[in-house]
Amino acid sequence: MSRQGTTAGGAGGGAQRRATVVDVARLAGVSTATVSRVMNRNYPVAAATRERVESAMRELGYVVNAHARALAGASNRTVGIIVSELVDPFYAYIARGVEREASEGGRLCLICCHQGDPQRELAFIELMHERRADAVVLVGGSVDDRAYKAELARRARELDAGGSKLVLCGRPSLGDDVPTVGVEYDNEGGAFALTDHLITQGHERILYLGGPPGLSTAHDRLVGHRRALELRGLPRDPQLEHPGPFSRTFGYRRMVELLRDGPAFTAVFGANDNVAAGAAQALEEAGVRVPQDISLVGYDDVPVAQELRPRLTTVRIPLEEMGRQAVRVAIGGDDEDDWRAPTTGTLRLGTHIVVRDSVARAPRRG
Amino acid sequence: MSRQGTTAGGAGGGAQRRATVVDVARLAGVSTATVSRVMNRNYPVAAATRERVESAMRELGYVVNAHARALAGASNRTVGIIVSELVDPFYAYIARGVEREASEGGRLCLICCHQGDPQRELAFIELMHERRADAVVLVGGSVDDRAYKAELARRARELDAGGSKLVLCGRPSLGDDVPTVGVEYDNEGGAFALTDHLITQGHERILYLGGPPGLSTAHDRLVGHRRALELRGLPRDPQLEHPGPFSRTFGYRRMVELLRDGPAFTAVFGANDNVAAGAAQALEEAGVRVPQDISLVGYDDVPVAQELRPRLTTVRIPLEEMGRQAVRVAIGGDDEDDWRAPTTGTLRLGTHIVVRDSVARAPRRG
DNA sequence: ATGAAAGCGCTAACAG
DNA sequence: CTGTTAGCGCTTTCAT
Numbered sequence: 121m122s123r124q125g126t127t128a129g130g131a132g133g134g135a136q137r138r139a140t141v142v143d144v145a146r147l148a149g150v151s152t153a154t155v156s157r158v159m160n161r162n163y164p165v166a167a168a169t170r171e172r173v174e175s176a177m178r179e180l181g182y183v184v185n186a187h188a189r190a191l192a193g194a195s196n197r198t199v200g201i202i203v204s205e206l207v208d209p210f211y212a213y214i215a216r217g218v219e220r221e222a223s224e225g226g227r228l229c230l231i232c233c234h235q236g237d238p239q240r241e242l243a244f245i246e247l248m249h250e251r252r253a254d255a256v257v258l259v260g261g262s263v264d265d266r267a268y269k270a271e272l273a274r275r276a277r278e279l280d281a282g283g284s285k286l287v288l289c290g291r292p293s294l295g296d297d298v299p300t301v302g303v304e305y306d307n308e309g310g311a312f313a314l315t316d317h318l319i320t321q322g323h324e325r326i327l328y329l330g331g332p333p334g335l336s337t338a339h340d341r342l343v344g345h346r347r348a349l350e351l352r353g354l355p356r357d358p359q360l361e362h363p364g365p366f367s368r369t370f371g372y373r374r375m376v377e378l379l380r381d382g383p384a385f386t387a388v389f390g391a392n393d394n395v396a397a398g399a400a401q402a403l404e405e406a407g408v409r410v411p412q413d414i415s416l417v418g419y420d421d422v423p424v425a426q427e428l429r430p431r432l433t434t435v436r437i438p439l440e441e442m443g444r445q446a447v448r449v450a451i452g453g454d455d456e457d458d459w460r461a462p463t464t465g466t467l468r469l470g471t472h473i474v475v476r477d478s479v480a481r482a483p484r485r486g
Numbered sequence: 487m488s489r490q491g492t493t494a495g496g497a498g499g500g501a502q503r504r505a506t507v508v509d510v511a512r513l514a515g516v517s518t519a520t521v522s523r524v525m526n527r528n529y530p531v532a533a534a535t536r537e538r539v540e541s542a543m544r545e546l547g548y549v550v551n552a553h554a555r556a557l558a559g560a561s562n563r564t565v566g567i568i569v570s571e572l573v574d575p576f577y578a579y580i581a582r583g584v585e586r587e588a589s590e591g592g593r594l595c596l597i598c599c600h601q602g603d604p605q606r607e608l609a610f611i612e613l614m615h616e617r618r619a620d621a622v623v624l625v626g627g628s629v630d631d632r633a634y635k636a637e638l639a640r641r642a643r644e645l646d647a648g649g650s651k652l653v654l655c656g657r658p659s660l661g662d663d664v665p666t667v668g669v670e671y672d673n674e675g676g677a678f679a680l681t682d683h684l685i686t687q688g689h690e691r692i693l694y695l696g697g698p699p700g701l702s703t704a705h706d707r708l709v710g711h712r713r714a715l716e717l718r719g720l721p722r723d724p725q726l727e728h729p730g731p732f733s734r735t736f737g738y739r740r741m742v743e744l745l746r747d748g749p750a751f752t753a754v755f756g757a758n759d760n761v762a763a764g765a766a767q768a769l770e771e772a773g774v775r776v777p778q779d780i781s782l783v784g785y786d787d788v789p790v791a792q793e794l795r796p797r798l799t800t801v802r803i804p805l806e807e808m809g810r811q812a813v814r815v816a817i818g819g820d821d822e823d824d825w826r827a828p829t830t831g832t833l834r835l836g837t838h839i840v841v842r843d844s845v846a847r848a849p850r851r852g
Numbered sequence: 853a854t855g856a857a858a859g860c861g862c863t864a865a866c867a868g
Numbered sequence: 869c870t871g872t873t874a875g876c877g878c879t880t881t882c883a884t
Contacts, residue, residue: 516870516871517870517871517872518871518872519870519871519872519873520869520870520871523869523870529869530869531869531870532869532870535869535870554876556876557875557876557877557878558875558876559875559876
């Protein structure tokens, strides 16, 4: 394992001193200002000089220090994304939108997963603020807790005071007096449409499964569901509402229990596709046919919806687009002058039902 | 839109001057050194003083500037992840491992997707180097191109010279003289085992579908497949090998074509689960039963493998664990002294077949 | 077209 | 226990 520092750049392993502008300047026989100018191409430099500087940089293996650069004034070209779980397609697609939009704007993304813990979420916002991210995108529903919201508002103000923006992506605003921007989609309306679709097919007893109580997304969907019931004059039976995690596992387990000793129903509304997928598995294992015996719907239209057999009827959300808009709405109106960028603007994206094969007319009542 | 610095921190919208250590120090009536000490808790400070400083920080809405901190010496506590696609579960699970391990070590992750473009990948490595990431994790197979590899080696050396590490996660080493660390799993062996499993079940004509030619992962899997064939004395029919993207779409389309006018076969080996999922759909639509008529296997054991009906027999890779090890192997032996951390160590993780329901004995030959 | 020098905000010796 | 001070590497006026 012998090693002999032959190459410029050092012999590896330790933290040798990296080349700096000063080194480059010296080697090229110019001033540091000139080096800076050739890097940033924002000022005329003689071709010959540029040539020498660039070759010096190459020879030294020079790589500019982004921290020094950020400190000296330039934006650090970073946007932060905070999600609860990276492997969940719902978040993954939004994150992809954020990443692509950021990347196209020459920015890099800081990402982190709080795994459903509001405290971690808050801590991550702080970390990204320390890094002076141009924007911090908070993805997904938020918990309904007074102290938490107050803390969030405080962070939003701090961020704003420094010229950054807190972006609420898929969650309600914190109030007009809190400087945030947002990108939303319609949870209430989508759920309403879905339940209405079910009712139209003759379903009157619809099992509602999943959605953490206290999470904004879950709350809105449930409200939409109830509104549809009400509008059609159907009773709301608490026995049919089963809040819980947005997870496949929950959908599966609860469905198994309910199949064993639950109330009667002809359709199942999974609060998201994951829950519906879990329910589908339980139904399958119990020998219940979808949609002949029981109809099933989900929400989000993530890939699993098309993977399921029968394919799942669900609500499509423009996930990736939301991610893109999140950074656009935060960055777009921020460096362009102070062009009256709405400090508290909220963009609302549309959703729509995707009818596939998991819903049929309700069986004749016994 | 008048603004009147009423609140500490300003009234929002623009880039007000943020509070700095100097401001805090002044307000608390101490020196900046003391402020630094209370923040870092790395040096004794009188309780009363600390109290005053902390309250000053609160009052000013002070948030430390990570760039200044990084510049002044401390590590910036960042690890970079470079994947080709965030929403692909293969990458998502590895990324999750990286993120969790990093997060547990108090680090934040920079992430980016090159979408299969080696040039973008290289560019991102540079960007992360500029940010002085402690480690840059390159995830997934690499293209077999001389110039590309040389460039990668150069970047690895630069990174190493600065005390960072390039981590090769799921791709071959660049050679003993290139300072990288790596975490691998066995592509060749897993494919060998899978094909052998198929042969044991009486299959002699196995269609091999997908895997971009020139991508290391794809190459190794194909080699394993061929070796199993050879070892059992089965002929290798070029007609049965159909390289292509690692995508569901490719699996579907090519399967459709092959079903129409391809050679005879009794089993399909999808180079990964995505391809297998696509093939499964084509098979289903063509009325071909799996596994009675045709057996099907995949690789990776991502969630879709369990979603498919019948459930897919595949090879399990410890995806998340690979991600965790990637940062461990890069960070672990780096700040602990210069404890002869192997500069070019490669960790190899095990894989194993997961037998589910998509393989049956080959139908009697007609 | 190029150079000199003043910071950016923080940490880390080194003194008290 | 606390203050002073010298950088860290880069950008950016202001000169030349």
